[in-house]
Amino acid sequence: DIVLTQSPATLSLSPGERATLSCRASQSVNSYLAWYQQRPGQAPRLLIYGAFNRATGIPVRFSGSVSGTDFTLTISSLEPEDFAVYYCQQRSTWPWTFGQGTKVEIK
Amino acid sequence: QITLKESGPTLVKPTQTLTLTCTFSGFSLTTSGVAVGWVRQPPGKALEWLALHYWDDDKRYSPSLESRLTITKDTSKNQVVLTMTNMDPVDTATYYCAHGRRTISYYFDYWGQGTLVTVSS
Numbered sequence: 001d002i003v004l005t006q007s008p009a010t011l012s013l014s015p016g017e018r019a020t021l022s023c024r025a026s027q028s029v030n031s032y033l034a035w036y037q038q039r040p041g042q043a044p045r046l047l048i049y050g051a052f053n054r055a056t057g058i059p060v061r062f063s064g065s066v067s068g069t070d071f072t073l074t075i076s077s078l079e080p081e082d083f084a085v086y087y088c089q090q091r092s093t094w095p096w097t098f099g100q101g102t103k104v105e106i107k
Numbered sequence: 108q109i110t111l112k113e114s115g116p117t118l119v120k121p122t123q124t125l126t127l128t129c130t131f132s133g134f135s136l137t138t139s140g141v142a143v144g145w146v147r148q149p150p151g152k153a154l155e156w157l158a159l160h161y162w163d164d165d166k167r168y169s170p171s172l173e174s175r176l177t178i179t180k181d182t183s184k185n186q187v188v189l190t191m192t193n194m195d196p197v198d199t200a201t202y203y204c205a206h207g208r209r210t211i212s213y214y215f216d217y218w219g220q221g222t223l224v225t226v227s228s
Contacts, residue, residue, distance in 0.1 A: 034214040036154075043205075044146075044215070044218060045218070046211075049211050049212060050211075091212060091213060091214065094167060094170075095170055098154040100153045
C-alpha cells in the first residue's frame with residue numbers, strides 16, 4: 001500500500017498567518033492526490049483534487065502544489081473557520097489511502 | 108442537490124455482521140461516471156477507505172478488509188449497502204458514505220453525516 005506521511009502532526013498558528021501542510025507519498029502517485037478538511041464533529045470536505053485543483057466553492061486562499069512525491073497544501077491567510085484537521089488522500093493505486101492528518105490549531 | 112445519509116445499528120456485538128445503508132438523492136448510481144464509497148474513522152483517529160461501488164457495477168475493496176466486506180447497490184431505492192462480517196471492537200468507528208464522480212477522478216465531493224458504530228458485548 002502507498003503510505004502518505006503528513007507533517008507536522010500539529011500546526012499552531014494565529015488567524016491571518018500562512019499555513020503550510022505537507023504530505024509525502026511512499027511512491028509516485030503522479031498528481032492523484034486530494035486534500036480534505038475536517039472540522040470537529042463534521043464529515044470531511046473536499047478542498048483540493050488532482051494535487052492543485054480547487055473543488056467547487058473552495059476559497060482561493062486554499063492552494064495545492066506538488067514536487068515529485070511531496071505535496072503541499074497552503075492556506076494563505078488563516079480564517080477562524082480554517083482551524084481543523086486536514087487529510088491527504090491518494091487514488092493512484094489500489095487501495096486508496098489517507099494520510100494521518102495535520103491538525104491546525106489556534107496559537 | 109446531492110445528499111447522502113447513513114443508517115444502521117449503533118451497537119453491534121463482537122462476531123456479528125454489520126449492515127449499513129447509504130440512502131442518497133440528487134444523483135443516480137446508474138449514471139455513467141458516478142460512484143459511492145465508504146470510509147470509516149475510529150474515534151480520534153484518521154480516515155480509512157473501505158470500499159467503492161461504481162455505476163457500472165465494478166467494485167473495489169480495501170485488501171486488508173476485503174474478506175469481510177460486501178458492497179451492493181439498489182438503484183430502485185437509491186441506496187448502497189455495506190456489510191461487514193465478524194465485527195470486532197477495533198471496528199468501532201464513524202462510518203461515512205460519500206459520492207464520487209469521474210470528472211474529479213472519483214474523489215469524494217459529497218459526504219454523509221456519518222454514523223457511529225460501537226462494537227461491544
